[in-house]
Amino acid sequence: MASFKLLLLPGDGIGTEVMDEVTRLVEWANGTGAIAIETETDLVGGCAYDDHGEAISETAMEAAHAADAVMLGAVGGPKWDGVPYDKRPEAGLLRLRKDLELFANLRPAICYPALAEASSLKRELVEGLDIMIVRELTGGVYFGEPKEITDLGNGQKRAVDTQVYETYEIERIAAVAFDLARKRGNLVHSAEKRNVMKTGVLWNEVVTQVHKDSYSDVKLEHILADNCAMQLVRAPKQFDVIVTDNLFGDVLSDEAAMATGSLGMLPSASLGAPDDNGMRPAMYEPVHGSAPDIAGQGKANPIATIASFAMCLRYSFDQGALADRIETAIADVLDQGLRTGDIAQAGCKTVGTREMGDAIIASL
Amino acid sequence: MASFKLLLLPGDGIGTEVMDEVTRLVEWANGTGAIAIETETDLVGGCAYDDHGEAISETAMEAAHAADAVMLGAVGGPKWDGVPYDKRPEAGLLRLRKDLELFANLRPAICYPALAEASSLKRELVEGLDIMIVRELTGGVYFGEPKEITDLGNGQKRAVDTQVYETYEIERIAAVAFDLARKRGNLVHSAEKRNVMKTGVLWNEVVTQVHKDSYSDVKLEHILADNCAMQLVRAPKQFDVIVTDNLFGDVLSDEAAMATGSLGMLPSASLGAPDDNGMRPAMYEPVHGSAPDIAGQGKANPIATIASFAMCLRYSFDQGALADRIETAIADVLDQGLRTGDIAQAGCKTVGTREMGDAIIASL
Ligand SMILES: CC(C)[C@H](C(=O)O)[C@@H](O)C(=O)O
Ligand SMILES: CC(C)[C@H](C(=O)O)[C@@H](O)C(=O)O
Numbered sequence: 001m002a003s004f005k006l007l008l009l010p011g012d013g014i015g016t017e018v019m020d021e022v023t024r025l026v027e028w029a030n031g032t033g034a035i036a037i038e039t040e041t042d043l044v045g046g047c048a049y050d051d052h053g054e055a056i057s058e059t060a061m062e063a064a065h066a067a068d069a070v071m072l073g074a075v076g077g078p079k080w081d082g083v084p085y086d087k088r089p090e091a092g093l094l095r096l097r098k099d100l101e102l103f104a105n106l107r108p109a110i111c112y113p114a115l116a117e118a119s120s121l122k123r124e125l126v127e128g129l130d131i132m133i134v135r136e137l138t139g140g141v142y143f144g145e146p147k148e149i150t151d152l153g154n155g156q157k158r159a160v161d162t163q164v165y166e167t168y169e170i171e172r173i174a175a176v177a178f179d180l181a182r183k184r185g186n187l188v189h190s191a192e193k194r195n196v197m198k199t200g201v202l203w204n205e206v207v208t209q210v211h212k213d214s215y216s217d218v219k220l221e222h223i224l225a226d227n228c229a230m231q232l233v234r235a236p237k238q239f240d241v242i243v244t245d246n247l248f249g250d251v252l253s254d255e256a257a258m259a260t261g262s263l264g265m266l267p268s269a270s271l272g273a274p275d276d277n278g279m280r281p282a283m284y285e286p287v288h289g290s291a292p293d294i295a296g297q298g299k300a301n302p303i304a305t306i307a308s309f310a311m312c313l314r315y316s317f318d319q320g321a322l323a324d325r326i327e328t329a330i331a332d333v334l335d336q337g338l339r340t341g342d343i344a345q346a347g348c349k350t351v352g353t354r355e356m357g358d359a360i361i362a363s364l
Numbered sequence: 365m366a367s368f369k370l371l372l373l374p375g376d377g378i379g380t381e382v383m384d385e386v387t388r389l390v391e392w393a394n395g396t397g398a399i400a401i402e403t404e405t406d407l408v409g410g411c412a413y414d415d416h417g418e419a420i421s422e423t424a425m426e427a428a429h430a431a432d433a434v435m436l437g438a439v440g441g442p443k444w445d446g447v448p449y450d451k452r453p454e455a456g457l458l459r460l461r462k463d464l465e466l467f468a469n470l471r472p473a474i475c476y477p478a479l480a481e482a483s484s485l486k487r488e489l490v491e492g493l494d495i496m497i498v499r500e501l502t503g504g505v506y507f508g509e510p511k512e513i514t515d516l517g518n519g520q521k522r523a524v525d526t527q528v529y530e531t532y533e534i535e536r537i538a539a540v541a542f543d544l545a546r547k548r549g550n551l552v553h554s555a556e557k558r559n560v561m562k563t564g565v566l567w568n569e570v571v572t573q574v575h576k577d578s579y580s581d582v583k584l585e586h587i588l589a590d591n592c593a594m595q596l597v598r599a600p601k602q603f604d605v606i607v608t609d610n611l612f613g614d615v616l617s618d619e620a621a622m623a624t625g626s627l628g629m630l631p632s633a634s635l636g637a638p639d640d641n642g643m644r645p646a647m648y649e650p651v652h653g654s655a656p657d658i659a660g661q662g663k664a665n666p667i668a669t670i671a672s673f674a675m676c677l678r679y680s681f682d683q684g685a686l687a688d689r690i691e692t693a694i695a696d697v698l699d700q701g702l703r704t705g706d707i708a709q710a711g712c713k714t715v716g717t718r719e720m721g722d723a724i725i726a727s728l
Contacts, residue, residue: 076559085562090560120485120486120597120599121597141525147562148562156532157530157566158528158530159562159565161527161561162524162527163527164523165522166516196614198511199523199524199525201513202521226614226615229619229622230621230622230627232619233485233597234484247560250590251612254591258594258595
């Protein structure tokens with residue numbers, strides 16, 4: 001039987017509540033006899049800072065390197081607004097991404113049929129929506145240097161961030177996008193601001209070259225990031241795969257996720273390059289954040305995190321069948337009319353985090 | 365009688381068609397006897413490059429400096445995709461913004477009642493929508509140095525863009541946002557990514573300080589730019605004024621404009637600092653682009669550009685009454701059921717650019 005090490009990093013806010021439900025699904029998965037998952041749990045984000053003064057400890061980083069996959073809940077919250085910049089909750093998440101070289105962030109924006117009505121967009125525009133946003137995750141303005149604030153005296157400061165991309169970084173993320181497109185709608189939109197940014201010019205050039213060299217069977221469209229933000233509102237179904245840089249990916253994936261009406265349902269995967277055995281470093285997390293406003297109340301929707309665990313089973317642990325079962329169970333409880341507060345709907349029953357977890361396990 | 369110099373820069377694509385209608389409105393304004401507007405017309409963008417190899421000529425720049433206001437149509441199009449970076453159509457627009465020091469870009473996102481149905485968002489979410497996006501326009505990643513592509517040899521290139529903000533740049537744009545909010549809903553959202561960007565940290569700090577020092581009567585909310593992109597889809601009416609940097613402003617204003625369903629209707633103003641006589645350098649332009657796909661067909665919606673001219677009358681020429689009349693005429697033709705193709709609607713009459721201009725002038 002295949003055995004794997006999974007590091008759980010619940011993080012802050014609703015992170016712990018939703019991760020509790022994943023723990024129960026790990027038990028279920030182990031109970032099937034198909035797999036043996038050994039979990040370890042550690043701190044990341046504000047809770048780590050509160051505990052030992054850093055957003056992630058060296059021990060946790062070592063555990064992340066040693067694990068076959070990492071599951072993350074969420075980090076951050078107003079409680080840590082005054083924390084020094086390099087110790088803020090997000091620094092833990094960014095270090096995980098960077099040190100594990102998780103350059104490819106896959107963010108599906110799917111509209112669950114039962115939730116089409118929950119979208120702020122008209123039903124016909126989102127029903128059946130299925131976009132995959134492929135966001136570059138270890139480069140761009142998130143990590144470029146210099147990144148600093150200088151005191152100029154006379155009450156003036158100067159802040160600088162630097163967006164850097166090298167050819168190889170764009171090549172590898174483009175390849176991920178084209179590979180995914182081949183298994184989906186065979187269409188890639190590459191979003192940048194080549195009309196204003198040099199990184200956009202290079203992005204455009206490299207994606208075009210990768211396409212020409214190795215993926216000319218896939219349809220490629222270049223789109224300006226501002227226009228992409230418009231089109232995601234106007235007619236999101238025109239997209240299949242969108243590949244874009246770290247910062248545009250941050251904004252556009254959140255916009256797309258919200259457009260589906262299924263934000264609390266959306267998982268994500270962050271992947272590195274495969275090693276000689278084909279294993280790639282991987283971290284799975286919900287698209288939503290730490291939702292400090294409802295934290296600790298047992299109200300949070302655990303489905304995005306559970307769906308992230310399903311992605312983990314599929315992509316890191318090669319257990320597609322178990323992943324299918326979890327995804328079917330999620331669809332099933334929605335069909336039964338169970339809803340957490342974020343997706344509450346007339347005629348449906350509003351339940352809490354635990355009850356939603358119970359229902360999914362019962363359906364399994 | 366007050367007399368003013370107005371420079372018309374129709375630009376590329378549908379720019380020339382929509383500017384033709386403005387020319388007729390200038391004649392109308394002059395005909396009222398309230399004002400004497402002297403116009404001059406020049407090239408900007410791809411057409412300027414085709415004519416003399418630069419995206420804007422020195423003569424045109426001098427005319428822009430000498431004018432009391434500039435009206436711009438739109439620039440760019442696939443025709444100029446291969447043009448050297450510093451001569452691309454957008455370079456003309458960026459030079460105008462930078463050299464005239466038009467640091468404050470006001471982009472109203474208004475839902476015209478007659479068009480609420482045209483929005484992809486549900487009617488109740490956009491009906492009555494009235495947001496003002498205040499975008500910083502002369503700083504950030506658009507102009508920061510270094511901005512370059514370096515050949516590293518062995519097939520690798522390295523592209524860099526630099527986002528820079530100094531305290532005074534944030535102070536002056538924040539003041540514009542707070543001043544506007546006082547005349548509107550008294551609420552400002554300041555959007556940045558302080559959790560990832562040092563410019564976001566400084567932005568947050570300076571806006572907070574300006575608020576504390578001079579505008580504590582206005583309600584201020586800080587919002588992460590990615591969350592702002594989500595909230596604009598989820599519940600846009602929660603916003604009154606949004607103040608943000610050049611790049612986020614580009615993306616978020618386009619998203620908001622599209623959400624209104626009234627994209628072809630939305631004007632914008634780019635303003636500099638007032639001189640000793642209270643005159644501020646100003647450029648007015650539609651929010652929409654050059655729409656190369658429908659250029660030259662007489663189909664484009666001239667209303668955004670006509671509404672931009674109304675803004676010019678109000679803000680640069682102090683002719684609020686004439687501006688009111690134009691805005692009323694726009695509402696009037698919509699009520700009459702006239703629509704250009706972009707806002708075509710069952711039960712309404714689809715007309716071209718010229719017919720729409722005719723109808724507005726007739727209504728005046
Ligand atoms: C928490 C934050 C640093 C992060 C980001 O900006 O990448 C988040 O918004 C995300 O999208 O995962
Ligand atoms: C044409 C382009 C350079 C410009 C920008 O990015 O600012 C446009 O998108 C805008 O929003 O005015």
